[in-house]
Amino acid sequence: MSSEQPIISCKDLRKIYKMGDQEVHALAGVTLEIKQGEFVAIMGPSGSGKSSLMNLIGALDRPTSGEMWINGKALSQMSRDELADLRNETLGFVFQQFNLLARQDAFHNVKLPLRYARKPIADLDARTNECLEMVGLASRADHRPMQLSGGQQQRVAIARALSNHPRILLADEPTGALDTKTTAEIMELFQNLNKQGITVVVITHENEVAEYASRQIHFRDGQIEIDSANPNAGAALKRAHGG
Amino acid sequence: MKFGVASSSAVEALFSNPLRSLLTMLGIIIGVGSVMVMMSIGEGARALIDQQISSVGTNLLTVQPGGIQRGGRQMGAGGARPFSEADVAAVAEQPFVQAATGVLNGQATAVSEVANWVTNIQGGNASYFTVNNWHVAEGREFTEQESQSGAAVAVLGKTTATNLFPNGDAVGQRIRINSVPTEIIGILESKGGGGGGGMGQDRDDTIIAPLSMVRNRITGGNRWVARHVQRIQFLVQDGYDVMQAQDETSTMIRARRRIEAGQADNFNIINFADMIKQRAAATETMSTLLAFTAAVSLIVGGVGVMNIMLVSVTERTREIGLRMAIGARGGDILIQFLVEAVALCTLGGLIGMAIGWIGVFGYAQVSKAPMVVSPVIIFTALGAAASVGLIFGFFPARRAAQLDPIQALRYD
Numbered sequence: 001m002s003s004e005q006p007i008i009s010c011k012d013l014r015k016i017y018k019m020g021d022q023e024v025h026a027l028a029g030v031t032l033e034i035k036q037g038e039f040v041a042i043m044g045p046s047g048s049g050k051s052s053l054m055n056l057i058g059a060l061d062r063p064t065s066g067e068m069w070i071n072g073k074a075l076s077q078m079s080r081d082e083l084a085d086l087r088n089e090t091l092g093f094v095f096q097q098f099n100l101l102a103r104q105d106a107f108h109n110v111k112l113p114l115r116y117a118r119k120p121i122a123d124l125d126a127r128t129n130e131c132l133e134m135v136g137l138a139s140r141a142d143h144r145p146m147q148l149s150g151g152q153q154q155r156v157a158i159a160r161a162l163s164n165h166p167r168i169l170l171a172d173e174p175t176g177a178l179d180t181k182t183t184a185e186i187m188e189l190f191q192n193l194n195k196q197g198i199t200v201v202v203i204t205h206e207n208e209v210a211e212y213a214s215r216q217i218h219f220r221d222g223q224i225e226i227d228s229a230n231p232n233a234g235a236a237l238k239r240a241h242g243g
Numbered sequence: 244m245k246f247g248v249a250s251s252s253a254v255e256a257l258f259s260n261p262l263r264s265l266l267t268m269l270g271i272i273i274g275v276g277s278v279m280v281m282m283s284i285g286e287g288a289r290a291l292i293d294q295q296i297s298s299v300g301t302n303l304l305t306v307q308p309g310g311i312q313r314g315g316r317q318m319g320a321g322g323a324r325p326f327s328e329a330d331v332a333a334v335a336e337q338p339f340v341q342a343a344t345g346v347l348n349g350q351a352t353a354v355s356e357v358a359n360w361v362t363n364i365q366g367g368n369a370s371y372f373t374v375n376n377w378h379v380a381e382g383r384e385f386t387e388q389e390s391q392s393g394a395a396v397a398v399l400g401k402t403t404a405t406n407l408f409p410n411g412d413a414v415g416q417r418i419r420i421n422s423v424p425t426e427i428i429g430i431l432e433s434k435g436g437g438g439g440g441g442m443g444q445d446r447d448d449t450i451i452a453p454l455s456m457v458r459n460r461i462t463g464g465n466r467w468v469a470r471h472v473q474r475i476q477f478l479v480q481d482g483y484d485v486m487q488a489q490d491e492t493s494t495m496i497r498a499r500r501r502i503e504a505g506q507a508d509n510f511n512i513i514n515f516a517d518m519i520k521q522r523a524a525a526t527e528t529m530s531t532l533l534a535f536t537a538a539v540s541l542i543v544g545g546v547g548v549m550n551i552m553l554v555s556v557t558e559r560t561r562e563i564g565l566r567m568a569i570g571a572r573g574g575d576i577l578i579q580f581l582v583e584a585v586a587l588c589t590l591g592g593l594i595g596m597a598i599g600w601i602g603v604f605g606y607a608q609v610s611k612a613p614m615v616v617s618p619v620i621i622f623t624a625l626g627a628a629a630s631v632g633l634i635f636g637f638f639p640a641r642r643a644a645q646l647d648p649i650q651a652l653r654y655d
Contacts, residue, residue, distance in 0.1 A: 060568060060649040081572045088570020099565045099652075103255055113569040160569065 005072060006033035007167060007199050008057055013066035015052045015222075026052040027063070028222035036167070039194040039233065040201045041210035044219030050203050051172060053219070057201065058091055058170050059083045071167065088116055092161030092198075096173035098153045100145040100160075106132065107141040110159045117164055131159040135189060151182035158189060162198075169193060171202045175209055187212040191233075253583035256555065257590065267551040268591030270544020271628050275592045277537035278624045279599025279616070280606065281530050286615035287607070288526035292519055301516040302341075302485055303374065306334065306496065307474035309509045323509035324500070325471040328454070331368065333499060334475050334492060339483040342370040345454055345472030349462045353450065354419045355407040362403050364420065364450040366457025372398075374476045377451070382414040382429030385453050393455030398429040402448040420450065423460045489514060541627060544591070545635035552584050552639035563643050564651030577644035584636020585629050592628025596621065 015027040027049045034040055042050045055061040056068060059075060068075050071090055078086065087093075100109045111128040114121055121127060132138045135155040145153050154174060161169055171190070175183035183206075191212055194200045202213060210216050214233045218226040257264050308323040328345055335343035347366035352359060365371070369387035372379070385396050397420065404413045404427075413427050434446045454472065458464060465471035479488040489512050496510060556563070563576055603616055 055649050058568070060652065061647075081574070084567065084570055084572040087568060093568050095652075099561070099568075101562060101565075103259060112566070116566070116570045116572075116575060164570070 006069075007036045007071055008032070008034040008201075009069040010053075010056070011067050013053070013056060013063045013068060015049070015056065015061075016064045025222050027056075029066070030222070030224060032217070032224065032227075034199060034201065036199055037194070037197055038199055038215055039191065039213045040199075040215045040217060041213035041230075042201065042203045042217050042219065043205060043207075043210050044225070045205070048219040049222040050219045052222075054170060054172050054201070054203050057168075058093060059086050084116075085118055088113055088164060089119065090167050092164075092166035092169045094154070094157050094161050094169065094171035094174045096176040098145070098150075098157045098177075100153055100156060102145055105142050105144050106137060106148070106156045106159075109145070109156055110163050113160060113164045121164075127163060131163045132156075134162060135159045149182075150178050151185060154178060154182075154186055155189065158186070158193075162193070166198065168199045168201065171200070173203055173205075175204070175206070180208075183209065252579055253586045256583050257586055263551065264587060264590075267547050268544070268587060268594065270540050270547050271588050271591030271631060272544075272595035272598060274537050274540030274544050274631070275595030275624045275628050276599035276602060277533050277540055278627055279596055279620060280602045281533035281537055282620040282623065283599075283603045283616055284526065284533070284606065285530040286617065286620070288523055288530070290615060292523045295519050296516050302479040302481065302483075303476065303515045304479060304485065304489055304492065305474055305476050305513040305515065306492065307511055307513070309511050325465055325468050325473065326475055326510075327468050328470040328472060330496070330499060331472060331475050333495065334477050335370075337488075337492065337495065339480050339488050339491070341478040341480045342373045343475060343477035344368040344371040344374050346371070346474050346476055347454060347457045347462050347472055349457065351420045351450060351461055353403065353407055355416065357409065358407050360403060360406045362400075362448050362450060364397075364452055364457060364461055366452055366454040366461070368454055371451060371476075374478050377434075378432045379429040380432040382427070384429060390453040391455060392453075393459050394453055395423055395425045395456060395460075396428045397425045397450050397452040398431060399427055400431050400447040400449040400451075401433040402445050403450055404430045420452070421461055423456075425452070425456075485514060485516075537627075541631050544588075545631040548584055548587055548632060549635040549639060551587075552580060552636055553642070555583070556580065556639050556643040559643075560646065560651045560654040563646055564648055564654065567646070567648040568652055573644040576646075577640045580640035580643050581633065581636050584640065585632035588628045588632030588636075589625065592625050595628070596624055599624070 010030055010032045013027050013030040013032075014025070017024045017026055030049070030053060032053075042053065044050045052061070056063055056075075057070070059070070059078075062076070070086065073086075075083070075086075100106075101112070104112075107128055110131050111124055114124045114127060129138060129141065132141055135158050137152060137155055137159065140148060140152060140156075143152075145156070148156065154177075158169075158174075169190070174190075175186055178186065187209060190200050190202065200213075202209065204210055211230065212233060214230055216226070216228055216230050217224055306326065308325050326345070331343055331345040334340060344367045349364055349366075350361065351364040352361050354360075367374075368390050369385060371377075372384045379398065380401075382398070384398060385394065389396055397418075399407070399413060407413065407418060408416065413430060416427050417424055418427060419425065431447070431449075431451070455470075458471070477492075479485050493508065493512055497508065500509065502508065566576060566579075567573075600616065
């Protein structure tokens with residue numbers, strides 16, 4: 001494991017927001033490595049900096065100082081367009097509020113990243129259907145978000161995140177708007193995807209959710225408080241089935 | 244492929260809020276409609292002028308006595324001393340004159356064995372036919388000798404001939420014009436209505452007769468001037484500047500009428516082509532006014548489009564953020580909103596064109612003026628609409644493209 005190059009690497013990341021005269025240190029020096037194939041849960045109270053870190057890892061935002069690498073490439077050296085391509089090709093996002101396009105059906109929502117892809121893709125429609133099948137919604141391809149339940153919408157969003165073969169799946173409170181049973185279904189889906197080799201990073205403040213991850217990182221005041229392995233990662237799955 | 248994303252989402256955006264789209268398009272609709280009507284009127288007027296000028300000729304000048312001042316009042320045209328046949332000869336002798344004729348006209352009642360018909364009668368020299376671009380369809384013109392001697396012969400316009408002789412065969416027959424027995428020696432080729440002298444008047448409803456005959460039998464002589472004519476018409480030779488001919492003729496006539504330097508002319512020289520052009524200028528003015536309306540409408544419409552696109556960008560900030568998060572580049576977003584603005588304007592343009600088309604035909608019905616709708620007009624109108632979309636859509640689209648992904652995603 002130690003010889004492997006980390007897929008995500010952060011060095012002394014700082015993010016400072018100006019709120020009027022005050023400076024808020026959302027991230028106060030974070031150094032972190034995540035290896036290919038890991039399932040990481042990032043936890044902590046609100047305002048602890050976990051979302052700020054997620055935005056930086058997701059190439060949506062730039063740090064005030066520090067450097068980060070994804071897949072060995074330094075993000076600070078990349079242009080806006082290169083960051084967009086990185087988000088398209090390497091990263092997949094899952095949001096708490098799903099962020100599906102309301103006027104388009106599930107199929108077109110899932111297809112959207114493929115249509116923005118710069119690399120030629122053999123068969124967009126086939127790949128789209130494949131992704132919908134992966135999340136068990138092949139039969140709902142022509143449904144609009146409004147016609148789907150919360151759990152189904154989140155699964156469409158996951159299919160969308162998967163469509164362009166990402167190496168990293170980033171989920172920001174993916175179950176925050178879902179009930180307990182649906183939460184378990186979604187987390188199992190993440191676990192399955194992780195087993196197929198996709199690196200998964202989930203932000204959550206629920207311990208039940210974090211239990212699915214093989215590594216748990218706790219944030220407090222913009223810094224890493226605890227970074228620990230979770231040997232019981234499989235147990236949550238069994239518990240969910242048992243309950 | 245990026246264009247595909249943009250166009251599908253543009254159409255979708257258009258129809259997701261049809262009322263708003265329609266209201267936004269209103270300025271464009273009016274603008275494009277005006278462009279259509281304006282260009283059609285302009286081209287129609289140009290066609291009409293060309294037709295009129297070609298029927299009259301651009302080198303025809305007419306000289307007539309001017310009004311005279313009496314006690315500060317302007318008397319009507321022709322109040323001054325009339326011209327005589329000597330003046331006609333003097334005009335004709337100028338080196339640049341191709342042909343000249345004196346003209347007398349009056350009303351005449353023509354009676355054949357089967358009908359009678361009130362029409363106008365034109366007296367002229369033999370060159371009257373050449374000068375006025377008349378051609379004889381049947382029979383012959385009268386000669387200069389007949390013109391001078393006042394022979395009782397006449398050439399009939401098509402309409403007059405048809406009315407007097409419904410069964411045809413007018414040439415060689417005798418009619419009485421104001422009780423004077425007259426032999427018909429020819430029938431003119433038809434010129435059709437609407438051309439030359441007055442719009443809407445039938446130019447074929449006329450009789451042309453020798454100058455002396457009309458003076459002796461119809462209009463009567465003038466108390467002060469022997470062998471008078473009401474006006475002189477002449478053709479300027481091809482290649483000679485008409486304005487120059489007008490100036491030289493004016494100088495010559497001033498000398499003949501002994502008008503001293505500093506005194507005003509008591510005659511007018513009328514350039515027919517100029518008159519037509521002046522009438523055309525009125526149409527042109529209307530066309531210009533419409534062009535102005537069109538430009539203003541398009542600009543106002545464009546601002547409306549820009550406004551609604553800015554609203555749309557703001558409303559869809561989260562959507563833009565999401566599109567960026569899943570890999571849309573700034574350029575993709577720019578194209579998406581540009582295509583939307585252009586689609587909005589082009590659709591407005593199509594509606595405007597349909598309405599403009601109705602306007603064009605309505606105007607053509609009312610004014611009887613020819614209107615032309617050519618492919619050039621259609622492409623110009625649509626091009627104008629699309630350009631407005633491109634120009635006024637650019638600023639909102641660029642604003643969308645430059646949004647910060649994370650701020651856009653968090654916007655609510």
